Amino acid sequence: MNISNLNNHNAIHVEVKLKPGNTRIEAIESQLRSELDFIFENNKNFNLSGGEVPLNERSGPTIQTHVESIWIDENSSPRVDSALKYHIYRPHQRNVEVEMFQGDQEGDSEEVPASNHWLLPSHSFVGLWENLIYEENLKENLLKFAESSLVFSAHNVNQNVICCNRIVLLHGPPGTGKTSLCKAIAQKLSIRMLSTYKFTHLIEINSHSLFSKWFSESGKLVMKLFTKVREIIAQPKSLVCVLIDEVESIAYARESMSGQEPKDAMRVVNALLTQLDSIKESPNVLILATSNLASNIDLAFLDRADIKQHIGLPSVRAIYQIYISMLRELMRVGMIKTEYIPQYNDDNCNDDLLCLAKRSVGVSGRTLRKLPFLAHAIFMHNVNDSIDLERFIQAMKLALEKHLEDQRLLQDKAN
Ligand SMILES: Nc1ncnc2c1ncn2[C@@H]1O[C@H](COP(=O)(O)OP(=O)(O)O)[C@@H](O)[C@H]1O
Ligand SMILES: [Mg+2]
Numbered sequence: 001m002n003i004s005n006l007n008n009h010n011a012i013h014v015e016v017k018l019k020p021g022n023t024r025i026e027a028i029e030s031q032l033r034s035e036l037d038f039i040f041e042n043n044k045n046f047n048l049s050g051g052e053v054p055l056n057e058r059s060g061p062t063i064q065t066h067v068e069s070i071w072i073d074e075n076s077s078p079r080v081d082s083a084l085k086y087h088i089y090r091p092h093q094r095n096v097e098v099e100m101f102q103g104d105q106e107g108d109s110e111e112v113p114a115s116n117h118w119l120l121p122s123h124s125f126v127g128l129w130e131n132l133i134y135e136e137n138l139k140e141n142l143l144k145f146a147e148s149s150l151v152f153s154a155h156n157v158n159q160n161v162i163c164c165n166r167i168v169l170l171h172g173p174p175g176t177g178k179t180s181l182c183k184a185i186a187q188k189l190s191i192r193m194l195s196t197y198k199f200t201h202l203i204e205i206n207s208h209s210l211f212s213k214w215f216s217e218s219g220k221l222v223m224k225l226f227t228k229v230r231e232i233i234a235q236p237k238s239l240v241c242v243l244i245d246e247v248e249s250i251a252y253a254r255e256s257m258s259g260q261e262p263k264d265a266m267r268v269v270n271a272l273l274t275q276l277d278s279i280k281e282s283p284n285v286l287i288l289a290t291s292n293l294a295s296n297i298d299l300a301f302l303d304r305a306d307i308k309q310h311i312g313l314p315s316v317r318a319i320y321q322i323y324i325s326m327l328r329e330l331m332r333v334g335m336i337k338t339e340y341i342p343q344y345n346d347d348n349c350n351d352d353l354l355c356l357a358k359r360s361v362g363v364s365g366r367t368l369r370k371l372p373f374l375a376h377a378i379f380m381h382n383v384n385d386s387i388d389l390e391r392f393i394q395a396m397k398l399a400l401e402k403h404l405e406d407q408r409l410l411q412d413k414a415n
Pocket of ligand 2: 178179180245246290
């Protein structure tokens with residue numbers, strides 16, 4: 001294993017995404033690298049702090065034929081000794097494979113989706129990382145953690161001396177992008193580590209749908225699921241990211257169990273912990289877990305997580321960025337007239353978008369991402385022409401007020 005490739009921290013990462021096609025990367029790699037060197041050597045003032053590299057007819061023939069986009073990582077924080085590191089990849093076009101489980105109980109022929117399996121980098125997750133917006137460096141720090149934990153395991157660091165379980169837990173309110181961020185981290189790792197791990201698999205365990213149905217058999221199902229994980233781990237040059245979404249539904253706190261269910265529930269938690277302890281012996285596995293209710297998670301699981309990162313509701317600055325990304329998309333497709341949108345500036349009191357962002361504090365990223373659609377559906381559905389930016393922001397404001405009012409009514413009902 002080429003461990004030196006894992007040590008990525010000081011590099012400026014340049015991600016080179018190839019167009020779909022059958023040409024083997026190895027066949028064009030050396031030509032591509034020299035054309036890339038040429039681009040960067042001849043653009044000394046290139047913005048190495050991040051963004052997309054514009055391609056044109058001077059970009060070199062191999063780049064023109066095969067490359068779809070070149071992206072410099074936003075937070076590469078270049079230093080004098082930083083070297084450019086090219087990551088040349090072609091997203092897999094294969095769709096997700098869903099594994100179904102059928103209950104053993106008599107007369108129960110219904111199946112539920114137990115796990116989803118992607119080969120990474122996948123076309124399904126292109127752009128996911130860039131579109132998740134958090135406070136400074138949160139994403140990058142999580143990625144560095146994931147990389148470091150794989151470096152430790154690749155070096156065979158003695159677990160009894162330095163403990164690293166390669167388990168990351170993201171917790172926080174629903175709709176804050178935890179599941180998406182886990183997928184985005186796995187996708188990034190698959191691109192960054194291509195020279196070490198030729199294949200990266202993402203296996204998402206649907207804890208919730210699985211364990212609400214056959215609770216009594218769930219212990220057995222955990223075993224079955226991990227049998228599959230273990231088969232893939234055994235493949236050479238494969239990295240396996242296991243996403244346990246809403247982990248509180250499997251690793252429900254044993255401490256707070258009472259009444260009827262404890263035996264089954266305890267079997268599930270025990271099965272999960274046993275499996276986690278056994279797969280951690282393999283260096284090529286990373287567990288990514290999410291939870292909306294961290295206080296309900298079993299302490300033994302919490303204890304195993306090396307990082308427990310809280311993911312909160314977006315700040316005004318993050319909301320503003322999310323709004324910009326959505327408005328730019330509507331401009332790209334021509335639904336809104338292309339206009340200049342100012343960058344975030346907290347003092348700009350004439351900025352309608354800033355007012356909207358400030359009013360949106362407390363709303364989840366998931367709801368924010370629906371707002372343009374609601375604005376259009378409720379207030380603009382019969383407009384055929386391209387809409388003025390100002391008018392559209394007004395419609396979004398009305399849609400937000402409607403959402404806040406609906407929330408209030410729901411809460412009143414609940415009380
Ligand atoms: N901080 C954020 N920046 C951008 N998009 C976000 C953010 N938080 C949530 N979203 C969007 O909300 C949607 C739901 O995210 P998801 O990963 O399912 O959240 P969670 O797992 O926390 O419930 C996704 O489409 C995601 O892109
Ligand atoms: Mg989720």
